[in-house]
Amino acid sequence: MTRTTIGIALLGTALTATGAFAQDVTLTIESWRNDDLSLWQEKIIPAFEAEHPGIKLRFTPSAPAEYNAALNSKLDAGSAGDLITCRPFDASLALYEAGHLADLSDIEAMSNFSDVAKSAWQTDDGSAAFCVPMASVIHGFIYNKDAFAELGLEVPTTEAEFFAVLDTIKEDGNYIPMAMGTNDQWEAATMGYNNIGPTYWKGEEGRLALISGEQKLTDEQWVAPYATLARWRDYLGDGFEAQTYPDSQNIFTLGRAAIYPAGSWEIPGFNEQADFEMGAFKPPVMEAGDTCYISDHTDIGIGMNAASNHPEAARTFLAWVASPEFATIFGNALPGFFPLSDTPVELEDPLAQQFASWRADCESTIRSTYQILSRGTPNLENETWGAAAAAIKGTSTPEELGASLQEGLASWYAPQQ
Known part of the structure; x- marks a missing residue:
């Protein structure tokens, strides 16, 4: 091979490499x-x-x-x-x-x-x-604006107002007050316990204290949400125990229920399926003026x-x-x-604007069971599903549920021992 052909070959190689790089x-x-x-x-x-x-x-x-x-x-x-x-x-x-x-x-x-x-x-x-x-995704409650207007209802901001609204809807009888079932269990924990719970355990303050072992699942702030969920039982309509997650979605979007305990991921589907105007309200606080907390x-x-x-x-x-x-x-x-x-x-x-606006007004937290606390057996996230469903159905007391969950967590998680 001559120097000329070697040079041409090298030039070709260089051009190929440059072309590949480019x-x-x-x-x-x-x-x-x-x-x-x-x-x-x-x-x-x-x-x-x-x-x-x-x-x-x-x-x-x-x-x-x-x-x-x-x-x-x-x-x-x-x-x-x-x-x-x-x-x-x-x-x-x-x-x-x-x-x-x-x-x-x-x-x-x-x-x-x-x-x-x-x-x-x-x-x-x-x-x-x-x-x-x-x-x-943000948790809260989606409601049927037509139903609220028909019954003259204001959006509740406190827990007392929330249950007063539910009572009014139930007494009227034209709507199931709230669409949620316990058959699939996870929604009782996700849209129930971890929706309202941060108000009780003060969001990140309580969640991090549970991880560190400074708080326990038998403490009042962790047991009280189960007592509140037990009160939901009277507003979920007949047969809620057998009602699946898709059942609940359909009951609400067909206009048969006035309120839906929600995750914001429902918005695209509900926009397509519901033929009424919807609004959203954040988890109620205990008393007017209290700091609000959202599961974001x-x-x-x-x-x-x-x-x-x-x-x-x-x-x-x-x-x-x-x-x-x-x-x-x-x-x-x-x-x-x-x-x-x-x-x-x-x-x-x-x-979506309504849900997102709560970030400016409330303290944000995440679901209490997702970080660290569900790595062992029994898995706290899955155990919370069953506990939330049991609270709503009334098959266990809030105190029994707290004690059982605490025992399970302490069996493998050192900071809780």
């Missing part, structure tokens, strides 16, 4: 939200790619029930995407501890989130953050595969996810899933 980087995103595919394809991906030429996104969701197993298999095989959509707390913490998720603490935009927002995707000591918070529960985040071949591009995308632009797109495309960044987002959906 080509677009494609980031693959793993997620369980397969119902979000059109949102990513039509809104999120075009918005990001328009601002970041050279980085392409590919959203590849799995079925929700299969996501954890499928993702773990891909990670173990080295075939997982660059970006990993994160479930809250222990599932994602396990991925980080196994070396699958990168530490993102050095991303400047992480400062856009509160400690509560970041808590679902941090190590227990808060020293490392491994997912950028995307959205939370961290639900979804996104992190970086520690083995990604494109870490710089992935970090660029994650910084954008932490931006107000992403928050505005996501919050309006999925009303009821609320961006977690500190920058306020202008939401278009009126019901």
Whole structure:
């Protein structure tokens, strides 16, 4: 081979390498939200790619029930995407501890989130953050505005007003006062106990005290919500014990019930199904003027595969996810899933606006059982499902429930022993 041909060959190699380097980087995103595919394809991906030429996104969701197993298999095989959509707390913490998720603490935009927002995707000591918070869901009550107007009802703000409203609806007889069943159990805990409970245990103050062992599940502030749930029994209509979660949704959207103990994720479906105007009110306080507390529960985040071949591009995308632009797109495309960044987002959906407005008035917390306290057996989250349902049905007293839950937690959790 002559020097000339060697030079041409080397030049060709250099051009090929330069061309490869200049080509677009494609980031693959793993997620369980397969119902979000059109949102990513039509809104999120075009918005990001328009601002970041050279980085392409590919959203590849799995079925929700299969996501954890499928993702773990891909990670173990080295075939997982660059970006990993994160479930809250222990599932994602396990991925980080196994070396699958990168530490993102050095991303400047992480400062856009509160400690509560970041808590679902941090190590227990808060020293490392491994997912950028995307959205939370907020708990409260959705109500039928037509029914309230028909009965001359005002939105309740205190617990006494709340039960007075329920009494009026029940006495009128045209509506079931409140649509919720106990058949599936989880909603009794999620939209019942962890909806009203933060008012009693003062949100983060009580939740963190339970984790530290300073408070116990037999303390009044943890038992009292079960007593309140027991009072709900008289307002749930006949046969609530056999009523499933879809049953409750249908009862409300068909206009048969006046109030629905809710998570904000119901908003898109209710908007489609209900032919009446809806409003929302936050969990009632004990007395007028008391501090209000809401469960503003961290639900979804996104992190970086520690083995990604494109870490710089992935970090660029994650910084954008932490931006107000992403928050505005996501919050309006999925009303009821609320961006977690500190920058306020202008939401278009009126019901979503109501839920989000409570952040300015109330102290935010997360569901009491989700961080640390459900790692052992018995699992406190699952035990709380049964306890909340039992409280409503009246099959156990609040004190019995508190004692049973405390015994279970103390059997494996050292700070409670």
